[in-house]
Amino acid sequence: MTTVDDALAAALYTDGDASLDAGASLLAAAPGADAELTRRGHDLVRRAWERGWHPADLARLVRRDLAPHHGQLLADLIRAECGRYGVLPPRWATQLDALDPGHWSADRFSYATAVLELYRLLVRLPSIEPVGPVPGTAFVPATGYEPRMLARIRALLAKAEATTFPEEAEALTAKAQELMARHALDEASLPEHRADTPSAARIGVDAPYEEAKAILLDAIADANRCRAVWNGDLGFTTVVGFESDLEAVELLYTSLLVQGTTAMTRAEAAQRAGGRRRTKTFRQSFLLAYAVRLGERLARATESVHAPADLLPVLATREIAVSSRADELFPHTTSTRIRGATDESGWHEGREAADAASVSGERREVHGRR
Template identity: 75%
Template sequence: MDDALAAALYMDGDASLDAGASLLAADPAADAELSRRGEEYLRRAWERGWQPVDLIRLVRRDLDDHHVRLLSALITAESARYENLAPRWRAQLADLHPTGWSVDRFSYATAVLELYRLLIRLPSIEPVGPVPGAPFVPQSGYEPRMLSRIRALLAKAEATGFPEEAEALTAKAQELMARHSVDEAALPGHARDTPSACRIGVDAPYETAKAILLDAVASANRCRAVWNGAFGFSTVVGFESDLESVELLYTSLLVQGTTAMARAEASQRAGGRRRTKTFRQSFLMSYAGRLGERLAVAAESVPVASDLLPVLATREVAVSAHTDEMFPRTTSTRVRGVSDEAGWLDGRAAADAARVSEDRRRLTG
């Protein structure tokens, strides 16, 4: 086992990988120890700040589907030994669907070693929660009934083909989120809550526009977002209920934007245009930028009682301080790459259609 792992994991190239896989394929008795080593590598990953969803995202990006299945089974087996798991960790485990993979022993050993090679080379990243088995303090979040209402509204907004209906549904969801955030801050029992963090995937293509959209949603919900382009995620820092708002709203707006982009692109193609990539990039950049403007206005329009303003200000300072503690060194970059005017105009129009602020108008007649 030591010879196989030394050859495959700590040396580069396919030759060393084949040598390690050949040793393992020739010895069926090594399977149990191979699984134990994999669980050990997973534990190291947890201690370096990684979580199940992070590893699944990275393996899906850098390896193949059968590696994702192997990793899902390994995570499920390794996590079964812990009694204390934070709610977000349990939710990530619930999303795993490990399935079998029938293949010859050499191919199986090769895939396992490719997965282990990725795991042992992971760097340390900023932790966003306790490692499995460690004690944790539960944070307040949405009540199940409120969460179900918000999810239902956003699901309808994503499914409808009528922009006006999507506007109304998304606006109602944002209104519920804003009210819940203010109500949470007003409860005396939540005064001792502290900011936490979560990671949200920002996948290619057009990841810059997606990161900008996520940043806009986070800012509107009293959170801060820091993008890690190398690993395809943003870390969002805030209070638990606000983090849930960011996850829900970002996912919904991304779905709505992608759907609107497909319709606009079809219209452009019907007119004889073929600049698909530049159109999409310009569309999503415009969509994200315009939504940032509208979300900022919506956030400022939420009524707040005067006696709650100091509480909200204190929470905002706490979020900023926690972000600076997690990320003492961040960089800013200039966004480039918008070159398609039609894409920009259509993206801005789609952002206006995905309005998230409540529009109060006098009805006559």
């Protein structure tokens, strides 16, 4: 066995600091093993792709379970591994751009320890549902928003996030949703898109208050003709739908989460100015009410969205296709009990914030957790 084999055998499959120290000591004393150690990291990253993981998924997990410098080590591995492929699958370029740009260095023992900690996490990754092709394999490019439309929608949502006037945020967000809904109907009406099939995307649902965030994402997914399944253990929701609808969900979730967090911060400041100290229960209640209220408004908005009569069979077919794909990916889902809101002020403030961030769209009932 090589030095790298000995170090990995000592550190990766046994818990505890002693095994890490043993492996790191072997590597620190063998500078000539560095290239092979890096190659093993590329192999682990490649195995992660084959198990269904994407760059953003790995980065999210490492950020949650390890330290910032592990994220820098991971980013270096991912970029080097992805550089070996030709054209990357859809969404991967954006995920690579979002990786930590830094490069971490330290003394040999500390560096070896960090690498082994990262490899220990990577070697134990479970397989998850595939939501796209593995790099290096053939794929059909997805069709989504054309760049000018996407830029316009992003600009509207950015303004909604930046304004301090609730009425303006409501108008801007509603206009963005209107453009999304119109684009979805236009795309469904085009003959070249009749043969399209649903795809899927994973969206991070980070702590704290992840239950409320998952409910918000579920409501937005329903409004845009998608289905959402939350994996609380791994910190993400998988959204199944047609590509342009998935883009709409990602854009709206990001924007409405920013708007909700901003509104919560303002509400807390007002409460403190009034002499009341806010707690975690206020924030939990606020975001839960915000998510539930948005869901109610999205459900009512369904009645106001009308497609041409000749397009209804196409939309029905697409809905069946999304449901079938979701059932294929997640044949076994379970419901989860959500912690209730216990702060009355937080609940009312959250509902008011949701009213200010109202959007229009379509909604269908789907709730689940892996």
